[in-house]
Amino acid sequence: MKFKSVLWVVLAFGLFWAAIPLTAGAATASYTLTVDDKKLNSPLAPQFKNGATFVPMRAIFEALGAKVSYDSQTKRVSGQRGNRSVALTVGSTKAYLDKSAITLQQAPMTVGSNVYVPLRFVSEALGAEVEVDASAKTINIRTAEMELTVTEKLPVSMTIQLKHAGNVKLKWWFQDESPYQHYQGFVGPDGKLIFKSFDEFITTDKEGKVLSRETYEDAEETSFDVKLDSATGKYNIAAERDGKSYSWSQIPLFDMSFSYPLRLYGGEAVDSYRILNGVIDKQGNLITLTEKGVSAFNAKGEQLWNYPFEMPSDDPLLSFIYYPEVQVDSANHVFIQTFGSYAVLDPQGRVILSGEGYSSPSIMSDDTLLMEGSSYRLVDDKLKLLASPYYNDGSAGTYASSDKENSVARLDPTTGQTLWTYKQAAEEKQRGYSLSAYTLVVDGQGNSFISTNGGTIHALDPEGQMRFKLTIDHDTSTQILPLTPTTFVAVAGNLVMCFEIENK
Known part of the structure; x- marks a missing residue:
């Protein structure tokens, strides 16, 4: 398994704790341990030793949804979550991840009668991420991507990574040779897709086959x-x-x-x-x-x-x-x-x-009007909708996004009460990217999609759990067009991609 780089976590601890020598047993109550921004249900505080963070064994494993066992004779700690497993031994830097041997920087330890394990290794081994907020004095374990067990690089000229649960695949794509091209996508009549470039309309079927190309009537500047x-x-x-x-x-x-x-x-x-x-x-x-x-x-x-x-x-x-x-x-x-x-x-x-x-x-040229992903026509001096993406018509609930909070929330349409909130990962924000509220779209089943200002798509199910993540470090947001409950189109600059999602 490939480990993500969380250098910022190491640096944060290295700089912050270097001036304060801590020993095992020296609890730092000023830091709060949270899981998805909710306080961990444990009276035990995190422990710090040589710049590493240790957390109570049972509390952290159970918070991450893993089954935990401890053999007091061998002092072996084991955790199992789905097809992922970790095994550690108190006092030993040798550990196992899915039966592969790993060397830890710090060994698990005991504080009083409690067993503490290295937070970063255990969390990321099970697919979670660790976020440190020194100003708020919190250590947050982010579980949003824990179910996304498959990571693949897409066969396009951009560097794009798709992380999913084994149920998302790229169906088709096309890309303009100019990196300065910028497409806009629309759902046209008769099951067609229309992509507007700087100088032409490209009409395709839903399998990506180009049916026609139409140069703008006013493409030559007057x-x-x-x-x-x-x-x-x-x-x-x-x-x-x-x-x-x-x-x-x-x-x-x-x-x-x-x-x-x-x-x-x-x-x-x-x-x-x-x-x-x-x-x-x-x-x-x-x-x-x-x-x-x-x-x-x-x-x-x-x-x-x-x-x-x-x-x-x-x-x-x-x-x-x-x-x-x-x-x-x-x-x-x-x-x-x-x-x-x-x-x-x-x-x-x-x-x-x-x-x-x-x-x-x-x-x-046929007076089809393209706006906000949909197609229209003027009929009897009224705007008639011809076709639109598979958008939420309101029956899937009410959703909101905040640029300031970098979040997506689902609201109760009757009371306005927040049912759940999804927040952007700190690591992505630290790289200069934020969620763009104007890109939020919700399909007819309540699945939501939102892009960062760099193009990365965060896809959530109706309960706010991440379905997949399409990482695109670009210079603009990605347009998202849901077509059916299981297909969507992503338009990122000069690149158009269509994906299929298998419901599990």
């Missing part, structure tokens, strides 16, 4: 050349797109010319301006931000409609944040996403849908 008419203070605009030329006259643009350097033509500076998120609709009208809001103009410069919007800040640097995103579908519906709210307009500029929050869709 370049707007804008010249200020100093006499009127308005702008004359020209653009080229798909081999066609467009122009609009006397447009009262929202002035962001400070944001861009002058363009150079033949080495000569030209007063030029590029419109952020300006779009050309199917009738050749320009839709862009003006001083009064998002407006549409025909080629004569006549305003067709206006959606009132006022920049919430006069700070030039913040204008980039608040600038509205505008998209148009093939039927000339206009989708506007502002900072904290959205609206859908019909071709005449009338609002047909609006709300708070973020609901900016990716629009495919």
Whole structure:
């Protein structure tokens, strides 16, 4: 069996206890021993000797769910949990892990009439982890991963480790050759999956077979050349797109010319301006931000409609944040996403849908709208859901996650009482990773998935017990799409993976 490195535990004890000589029998009541953040049910305190931590034999074995026996004649201590076993002898540094001989740094000892065993060896031999919090003066034994007995490295170009109970396998995967690619995943209609890259939509079946690739309709950036008419203070605009030329006259643009350097033509500076998120609709009208809001103009410069919007800040640097995103579908519906709210307009500029929050869709050529892992379509001026991941519809209970606490909790939907709480391991936090609350998803059976800001997935069953852990030390969170009770897709940057889970 491969032991995890817990160097931080050794260092913590080495630095903290080096200046305080302790002997066997010197109890340190200021430190509390806990198991999954709950105080160990034992009146006996941990003991420290030469930088090692010792705990009462029976209390620690029983807390870890192991059967324990002690032979007073041979002074042999034995523990058995599932298919894992450990055996130690008081006064001897020789121990056995699953019948393989191991040499301990410190031998088990007796304090009075009680047998004490090395905490770190016994805990990790049985699959638990040891966490030391010097500020809180606690030694916590974390049992979350004890049932995950299988560890395997996945056959992908990233370094990804899957730890599970022998019931999770990688079904299929694909990866873009560019490490800078970043996919987003969606469940499409008719049992299909859709993955959006920087420049195309890739549609697959649920077995990962690519069915089609569609380049964005606006993938080739539309370049707007804008010249200020100093006499009127308005702008004359020209653009080229798909081999066609467009122009609009006397447009009262929202002035962001400070944001861009002058363009150079033949080495000569030209007063030029590029419109952020300006779009050309199917009738050749320009839709862009003006001083009064998002407006549409025909080629004569006549305003067709206006959606009132006022920049919430006069700070030039913040204008980039608040600038509205505008998209148009093939039927000339206009989708506007502002900072904290959205609206859908019909071709005449009338609002047909609006709300708070973020609901900016990716629009495919057939007007399928992709948002938050699901697919939609506008039908009779209403948003119709076509397909979505296997999400909890509320019947599986209420779940919450806190960035501050790095935790996931299940709540009683009636009383709001916390039924259980899962907390991130200290070792992972010390490596600079935290649970990202916005990535939390719950499937229809109450299984929850959450990613760290580095991409590692923690998967929990409805009782808060870890089902598996997919370790990805990346630079961003992983998107999780439950497909069925036994399959899910993980999207990590330029990598898409589909997993199958066997229920045991």
